[in-house]
Amino acid sequence: MFFYNLRLARMSLMKQPGLTALMVAAIGIGVGACMTIVTYVYALSSDPIPDKSEELFAVRLDSWNPDEPYWDNKPEEAPEQLTHRDAMALLESTIPTRHAAMRKAVYTVVPDSEDVAPFLNIARMTGRDFFEMFQVPFLYGGSWDESADANAESVVVLGRETNEKLFGDTNSVGETVLLGTERFTVVGVIDAWQPAVLFYDMNNGETNPVEDIFVPFTISDRREIAGAGNTNCWKDEQIDTYWDLLQSECVIVQFWAELETPQQKAEYQAWLDNYTEGQKALGRFERPTNNRLSTVTEWMKVNDVASNEVLVVMWVGFLFLAACLVNTIGLILARFIAKAPVIGLRRALGASKGAIFRQHLLEVALVGVVGGALGLVLSRLGVMGVRRMLSDADRLTGMNLDLLFMTFGIAVLSAILAGLYPTWRVCQMAPAGYLKTQ
Amino acid sequence: MELRPILSAMWRNRTGSVLVAMQIALTLAIVVNCMFMTKERVDFVNRPSGMDIENIVVADSVGFGSDYEHDRTIDEDLRLLRELPGVIAVSPTRSIPMSGSGSANGFAGSRDDDAPRHTANYYFVNEDILDALGVKLESGRAFRDTEVRRADDPDLDRLSPQVIITRALADKLFDGEPAVGRLMYDGLGESSEVVGVIEHMFGAWVSWSDFDQVAMFPRRTGGTQTRYLIRAEPGRRDALVPLVETTLSEANRTRLVRNVRTMEEVVSNSYEGDRAIATTLSVAVVLLLSVTGLGIVGLASFTVRQRTKQIGTRRAIGARKRDIIRYFLLENWLMTTIGIVIGTALTIGINYGLASAFEVEQLDYVFLVIGMFLLWLLGFLAVVAPARRAAKVSPAIATRTV
Structure with missing residues (x-):
């Protein structure tokens, strides 16, 4: 029929x-x-990142100007970034399964071979947990170990493209590369990885490419780094040097935490609130306590991706x-x-x-x-x-x-x-x- | 005259008429809203920049390695760039206007603690900046070369003693009073004297509401990076791009030269999204008008075929070809007009919906009028061919099939 x-x-x-x-x-x-x-x-x-988007949280503390909210159109939200010193403090918490502070930087890659011209690359300074937290696939090697984070060691994870430029697509783990004036040891090379929306840092374009160089975040705490992300400040402070910036109220760092259960999340939220309470005693965080944990999809909404x-x-x-x-x-x-x-x-x-x-x-x-x-x-x-x-x-x-x-x-x-x-x-x-x- | 038979025919074929009217109504609503939003985008993209965008080339320079010397590099670069053929003026700069990246700070027009602070997008430039951008100085003067602080100046990070600002910023800071000679204060209480006022220019962010609040300080950028604004004589820009690239790269191997491109490219990049939306909406208008037009042709042809007998009968009892054509034109005009009336309400409704959900501006009714005429014209054109075919029906047909 x-x-x-x-x-x-x-x-x-x-x-x-x-x-x-x-x-x-x-x-x-x-x-x-x-x-x-x-x-x-x-x-x-x-x-x-559908497998984990409900367990990954963008962490934000409202350290902004007591006189006005950070966002004109969303006064209930906290700034999208943290100050450097708050980020360093948050890294002390042992509650999240994984966590990472992160910031963008510019590095001049100076190849050892005379045939390859030096080139600029956007790097991400982040923690060892970054890769496992965001399910980044590795081609060779892996993330650096905890001591590299703790001691700000000169180790680097390369993206596939940079690895190809420098080492011709071979396993470069153990080789070294000159970034600016400092020599870094390669510990891993990541495979092609590009989320459609760069959810972990949407400050300079939601659809930017993933960085091609990763180094420990703690390096930014010990050495002067050419940052490349957004710097937003509200307080009238004299900021002449890099070190002034790190100690200032300017927000410059993105922070992510992996919290697998609601209890873990509640515990972490309490820990954050307790931290900002303590800072209030020091005359900081003059706005009402507003520490926020947003899942990946919530965070994309706050950022008006569409x-x-x-x-x-x-x-x-x-x-x-x-x-x-x-x-x-x-x-x-x-x-x-x-x-x-x-x-x-x-x-x-x-x-x-x-x-x-x-x-x-x-x-x-x-x-x-x-x-x-x-x-x-x-x-x-x-x-x-x-x-x-x-x-x-x-x-x-x-x-x-x-x-x-x-x-x-x-x-x-x-x-x-x-x-x-x-x-x-x-x-x-x-x-x-x-x-x-x- | 013949309105009554037309109305009764339309009533008998209600569904068909309603569908045509609905089609016209929806088309009107979409076309008018799309045309309006396209015009908004086009106006946005075409706002006067105040600068000689067509004749400017920009370049980035990033020093690396331990041999790099910042001030010497800039001195040498400026000398080489000025010697290139067709170059009018060159200024180093911290960032490029209309590029989407730059820095801003709050400034006040008086030392008072409660004086309102206004945000300005600021640049670090040299004495040639007015010529390098092609902006118009409204009052005051340009910077002198002795005023430009070098990167090794111990006072580099103090606020420069002189500043040139745009009229938009001057009006905010000094309530419309003459700005030249007045002092502009930053949040730490340091001040700069306004030496010149620029009539108008764009800052870094084209979508920012205060896009034209700009301040220029006579100094170099510290660190190892700088950019250059290079203005060429008309017609010589394109030849300059590769020349700038090779000249700078070969002059100094302790730095990278990047992003040598025309200012036009920079601006076009910043408006990319707006232009894409304008194009998409105009394509939608054209497509929809075609679909609707063809739909009306199809339906009208069908109606004509259905009524062959009726037409033949009318012709047999004395109706002229003209009358048949007029009949179909009038019938179609009636349906189109009903559609336009409904469509007007729908247009306003959709604009209202988009306005409340997505901050679209309120509709400019000129577009409604244009849309109405467009659809009347479309309805007319679409029905002409079927109506002429109807007029060709032979009166004999009536006798044959009854």
Whole structure:
């Protein structure tokens, strides 16, 4: 029966190729436009580390100006970064399963070989837990050990690209590399790793590439480092040197903690509150106590990763699809009404309403499938267009199975939705009226 | 005249008419909102920068290694860059205007503790900065070369004694009074004398509400990094880019030269997102108008085919071709107009929804008027061909099939 219906549907669609093409085009263009923007928003809002996003917390303390909140539009939030000395203090806590303070820095990589020109690289100064906490895959070696963190040893984990430039994609563990004026020993090389959204530090662009050099955070506590992230200050303090900055109220450090259970989280929250209480006694933290732990997805919301502008375009995309659907309903209705005499004849010969209904629904579903295929092609073209316009979109707009199913699902669902009313109408027709006109 | 038969025909085919009207309404609502938001973005991107963006080249220099000497490098770089063909002026700078990265600090117009502080995006530049940016000095003077502090100056990190500010900042600091000769204070109570006021220029962040509050201090950047703003004579910029790169790289091997690019590229990068949104919305407008137009053509052709007999009968009893065409045009015009009326309400509703959810501005009604005319025109154009086909129906057809 299904295949019989399928054949009928195909025949009927081929009979009026113009109208059929119009319907397919309307659904295809609607779905294509809508899915182009959905692909982009999907990449921006999907969970970058789904296995652990509920156990990883961005840690923030409200050390900001007593006279005004840090965020104009979110006065209830704390600053997105910590002061250097608070970060150092938080590292003393033994409650989190893992934790890491982190900050961006710029290093000049000076290759030993004369053939490779020196180059600049953005580095992340962080703790040994960073890699395991964020499930960073290693190609060679691994993270540095605890003593390297404790003693600010000159050890480095390289990204794949830098390793390739310096050592030609070989296992470089144990080799040394000159960063600026200091020689570092390679302890590990990470494999390709790029969360769509750089959730652990969104201060300089949510979709930035992962850094290609990692060194212990404690180095920034002992040696003068060219920082590369945001420095936000509120207090009138004389800051002349690097060391003044570390002791100031300027917020410069990101901090993450892994807390596996609600009890652990509660315990850590209490520990933080206790810490800031203690600092209040020293005349710091004059704002009401507001120490915050946000999961990865909460943290992405606070940072408005999918901006208002992008969301507006997404809504326009949905409306666009709706307009295309109304268009399709009209065309389907017209087609079905044209077929009324045939339907009348079939009904008179004994076809049940149900059979007619099923047959026509299959016909519109077929239009949906073809429209979906067109939509898929168009949305890929659209995504290519987006990539041309936005330099960071390359990392964001890959195709995956979810999106593939979503495209076809939306197309077929839209077609069936559009066909529901015309199909119902066609089933309501009294056969007699149409037989007369034959 | 023929309104009554048209209305009765439309009533008999209610669903079809409602669908066309809905299609027109939705199209109007989307097209008007998209055109409006596109215009907003385009206006945003086209705000006058105050600078001679088209003729500026920028470059970064980062020293490394133990042999690097900051002041000597800058002295040498400035000499070499000024000698390049077509160069008008060169200034070192800490950051590039409109690049999205820079520094800001709060300043007040008086020493009073309660004097309001205003945030200014600040730059460290030399005596040639006005020419290097091509900005217009409104009052006062440029910096003198003797005023520019070198990086080895022991007082480098104290506030410079002189400052040039933009009119926007001057008005905030001094309530619209003449600014030249006045003192501007930082949070630690140090002060700079305003020696010049720039008519207008953009700071580092194009989306910042106080984007035009800028202060320039005559000094070099400490540390090992600096950037250069190099302004060329018209038409000579593109040849300058590779020349700057090789000249600086070859002059000194103890530093890296990076990001030699035109200021136009810098600005275009900063507006990338805005331009992408404007393009996407305009593409949506064109696509939707095409889909709707073709949809109307399809439906009208279908109606004509359905009514072949009726048309033939009308022609047989004396209706002229003109009358048939007019009939279809009028019918379509009626449906379009009903759609436009509903669409107007929908347009305002959608704008209101977007405004309350995503801070979109309130609709400029000019776009509604443009949209209405566009759709009337579209409705008309879409129905012309089917109506002409209808007029060609032979009167004889009526006699054949009855």
